[in-house]
Amino acid sequence: MNASPVPLPELTRAQEKRLGRWGTRYRNLVRRCWCGMASPRQAIKAQCLDCQGEDRQAVASCGDRCCPLWRFRPFQPKAPQAVPPASKRAVVAS
Numbered sequence: 343m344n345a346s347p348v349p350l351p352e353l354t355r356a357q358e359k360r361l362g363r364w365g366t367r368y369r370n371l372v373r374r375c376w377c378g379m380a381s382p383r384q385a386i387k388a389q390c391l392d393c394q395g396e397d398r399q400a401v402a403s404c405g406d407r408c409c410p411l412w413r414f415r416p417f418q419p420k421a422p423q424a425v426p427p428a429s430k431r432a433v434v435a436s
């Protein structure tokens with residue numbers, strides 16, 4: 343059996359026009375968001391990329407802490423792993 347991809351719903355004229363302003367890299371992401379076929383996390387990614395002109399580094403270094411999406415923005419450097427306190431570490435016999 344050959345599984346064909348599910349066709350995306352039609353876009354409005356305004357969406358088609360707006361999609362043309364996006365670079366090719368993120369067009370599918372934006373289109374899936376508009377069609378309700380993206381996760382909330384993907385929608386946040388699309389919103390942040392739209393906000394910062396598709397500049398991943400600008401999203402990562404965004405300083406607008408008043409933005410409700412700020413804590414959830416993509417491309418942030420990974421936080422270092424917390425070191426458990428000495429009392430919770432395994433005791434190594436010497």
Ligand code: SF4
Pocket residue numbers: 389390391393394400401404405406409410411412413415
């Ligand atoms: S978190 Fe920053 S990049 Fe994302 S939407 Fe808000 S202001 Fe824009």
